[in-house]
Amino acid sequence: MLFNSIEFAVFLPAVFLVYWFCLNKNLNYQNIFLLLASYFFYGWWDFRFLALLSFSSFSDYFLGIAIERAGIARQKKMLLAASLIVNLGILWFFKYYNFFIEGFTDAFTFFGVPFSGDRLNIILPLGISFYTFQTMSYSIDIYQGKIKPVTKIVDFFVFVSFFPQMVAGPIERATNLLPQFMKPRVFNYTRAMDGMRQILWGLFKKVVIADNCAIYVNDIFSNHTDYNGSTLLLGGCLFAIQIYGDFSGYSDIAIGVARLFGFSLMRNFAFPYFSRDVSEFWRRWHISLSTWFRDYLYIPLGGSLGPLSLKIRNVFVIFIVSGIWHGANWTFLVWGILNALYFLPLLLTSANRTHIETVAKGRHLPSLVDFLKILRTFFLTVIAWIFFRAENISHALDYLKNMFGNSLFKSPIRDFWSMNTGNHLIWLTVFLVLFMLTEWVQREKNHGLEFNEDSRLPYLVKWPIYYAIVIACFMMNGVEKDFIYFQF
Numbered sequence: 001m002l003f004n005s006i007e008f009a010v011f012l013p014a015v016f017l018v019y020w021f022c023l024n025k026n027l028n029y030q031n032i033f034l035l036l037a038s039y040f041f042y043g044w045w046d047f048r049f050l051a052l053l054s055f056s057s058f059s060d061y062f063l064g065i066a067i068e069r070a071g072i073a074r075q076k077k078m079l080l081a082a083s084l085i086v087n088l089g090i091l092w093f094f095k096y097y098n099f100f101i102e103g104f105t106d107a108f109t110f111f112g113v114p115f116s117g118d119r120l121n122i123i124l125p126l127g128i129s130f131y132t133f134q135t136m137s138y139s140i141d142i143y144q145g146k147i148k149p150v151t152k153i154v155d156f157f158v159f160v161s162f163f164p165q166m167v168a169g170p171i172e173r174a175t176n177l178l179p180q181f182m183k184p185r186v187f188n189y190t191r192a193m194d195g196m197r198q199i200l201w202g203l204f205k206k207v208v209i210a211d212n213c214a215i216y217v218n219d220i221f222s223n224h225t226d227y228n229g230s231t232l233l234l235g236g237c238l239f240a241i242q243i244y245g246d247f248s249g250y251s252d253i254a255i256g257v258a259r260l261f262g263f264s265l266m267r268n269f270a271f272p273y274f275s276r277d278v279s280e281f282w283r284r285w286h287i288s289l290s291t292w293f294r295d296y297l298y299i300p301l302g303g304s305l306g307p308l309s310l311k312i313r314n315v316f317v318i319f320i321v322s323g324i325w326h327g328a329n330w331t332f333l334v335w336g337i338l339n340a341l342y343f344l345p346l347l348l349t350s351a352n353r354t355h356i357e358t359v360a361k362g363r364h365l366p367s368l369v370d371f372l373k374i375l376r377t378f379f380l381t382v383i384a385w386i387f388f389r390a391e392n393i394s395h396a397l398d399y400l401k402n403m404f405g406n407s408l409f410k411s412p413i414r415d416f417w418s419m420n421t422g423n424h425l426i427w428l429t430v431f432l433v434l435f436m437l438t439e440w441v442q443r444e445k446n447h448g449l450e451f452n453e454d455s456r457l458p459y460l461v462k463w464p465i466y467y468a469i470v471i472a473c474f475m476m477n478g479v480e481k482d483f484i485y486f487q488f
Contacts, residue, residue: 202252
């Protein structure tokens, strides 16, 4: 069930009405209902994977209790190891088995040794990378003494499967989300209205920006030998905008939907393309994953402490693992290595914490230096995104080769008009400009349509904005497209 589908437009109001008008006086009934709604939401894609979701939830629920009750440190470690093995084992089998089989086959063939590994026809369960990381962090936090295991099994099951965020994040921590299932929730009109605005902004990002950029991105990447270098560069820029609009749009909708039910999810994006260096970019992009790797991998490995060799190792480990997390393809590995190379000079010169505050905070425009830094950072991320988008390494290298050829400084206008999209390109350009201006103006807020309660913006201005976004969503809406991060 897609957030931008008719089915979800029926599902959400129905769940909302039952939740608040029929069950608002009984916390346990609310949680049970949310669990059933979440399983229905997830099972809409493929009900067979509900068994896998239930198994993952059962194992970590009982292992969490066992870790807490274990009398000696060795037993705790063994139980934590069991939790990690179960979660990573499930993830490895469904996501990486065929990748490793192909790798072994290629390696043995290269050395002249016959090896035939059988590929399996494995369907990747939706959201598996997200909910396995969420349950792993729960077990780790219990082991480290940060939280106590939950006693009500329903509370834990709904924590794992909470439908707004389970498929593509944010990857929630038990320290933040679990307690919210254990205390009464009261409907808050102000928070709910802000949630509705965030949902609307997320739909705009997805339906108007991401899905319409995809039309040109798919054409350019599929036929990159037919276009000049400037068109390929713009294709990379459009993919950067597409993946941001698609993924942050999902996060906005998820956070907004959760607010309708009285929950606060962690922020996942903070206007990352206004970053002045790669370190700032990673503090603002997919925050729930980057902080997960920081807390559960980077810091335990030693972080930025210790000798130079340890710092370099840890930076590469964190970005390589991040690349592999995204999928079983060498392109993701190269994408991770590129980001490590971008980040390394900042760490070695102790400049990785230079830009903490929002750019041009309290001002309308950035300084020329900040503007040039933003352009440089965006260009570097676009180069990395080309590997992320490409089908394989050869495709990415060939794309870059053609992009940096003699035609880089030729006009791309003829190429874009040759795609025969009529006035679509003009409308998309208009919406892209409005989108970027809105994001810039709102960069110190949590989302593009956040208004302070004491905002001087009158209703006669706000409501036309809302209606204009709804009209744009209908006008630019084509075929329903899955969110990009569903594949991860």
